[in-house]
Amino acid sequence: MRAIPVLVAVLLVSVAVGGALSVPDGGEPRVTAAGGPSTPAPIGPAAAHGSTSATTVAAINGSAPIRVLSLEGNGSVASGIDVVSVDAGTATSFGANASAARIETIALRERITNASTSDERQIRILDGLNEVDKDVITLHSRHREAIAAYHAGEISAKEFLVELAQMRASAAVLEERVLMLERLAEETEDFTLDDSRVYPVVYDLRTFDGPVRSRAAAALDGEPGASTRVYVATTESGIVLSTVADGQFVREAFRGDLRERDGTGIDEETAQNVTARSYPEVWAATGGSVAGQGSGGTFLFDLAYPNGTLTAFVGGGTERVFMEHQRVDLDAVSAGEATTRTLDLTLTVNRTFPGGPLRVAVTDPRTGDPVDAVVKIGREGGESVDVGTTGDDGTLWTVSPRGGFVVTVVEVGSTEVSTVSVTPTDPVTVEEALGAAGERDSSNASG
16 A cells, blocks of 8 residues: 555643653763662751652643553563764765665666666566565565674663664665665556555664664764763663753663564554554644554554644564654653752752653752753762753753762862762653553443
């Protein structure tokens, strides 16, 4: 089936997200844990002067939670945070690989257009499509191997992000090639490619893309201002990536265990129902007016609202959301309740879930004025690394590490300091929504 045009629904909602913290350049040790984060010990006797309260989760209209596709319950989680910035060697490699792949596409087009008969042209088109199929299989194998390597501690967070960015570039070239073959088929006498042969490949290739991977690729390629700190977490078959960039919290998640690439197809109505049950608060705000696009075993839905976007990928076979992309404007993020401590400075950290948007605010305890301070983050009893400065408004946004951590701030040009110990909150998840929906269905059936 041909791609269904997306009806972008404008949700008349506002979004508030619980604050979250980020770990400094290379400052977060690798964490692998099957359970939840441990509670850090207090920082000396003065810790009693601080206060810790529950956090506010991401919300629509300040109350309904924004849900995330989570790795929780999917096995042990390995996580870390790294800075992705321009890398001349990687950028050169990107360029060389992309050029080689496009040259291959051009050569294939020439072979097809130079065919002496219609039959020979058809054969060359089908051969080209078969080669793409093989390349897609290779990409999926490479993807699984990269996840396993990071999870096992064999590669760093940055190396993992570089590999994901390279696969993203390869997938884009292959999608371009598939669509070229479709156009050439349409121009061939008595020959067309069935949509069911073309579009499942196209939507499969789009699962190698994502807003954080895109940002990482731009940074590695030297795009001005694209350097970014990225939270990375994996299970044996899942990925979560998040960052704060260009005034937004950006997150993507992939669950390989919730996808069956060789499973049965899924129709749009079923995929709509899955999306509605997975994100009930957002879906209700659309009035059920969001159409999907996809083919075969993958459908995706773009939910747009004034302060952000959500894209959900639904797979056949499992009939579950297996991938999501989220963007939320920081201007719409609610600070929520916080962990606050006053020493020389008053430091307020709005807690969030691991990888969530972390807000750090520093003020002068005597005047209440914002303070420009250097922010450092590290593990309890370990080394802290600079994350950035709070600037004139005394506020810094970043992404939260997994597990307990310590935030330290030092006023720029001074020795005045404050510290606070923070434990991330639990995310509000898609899985919880599905469980609640299942309970309601059972109740209605029994009634």
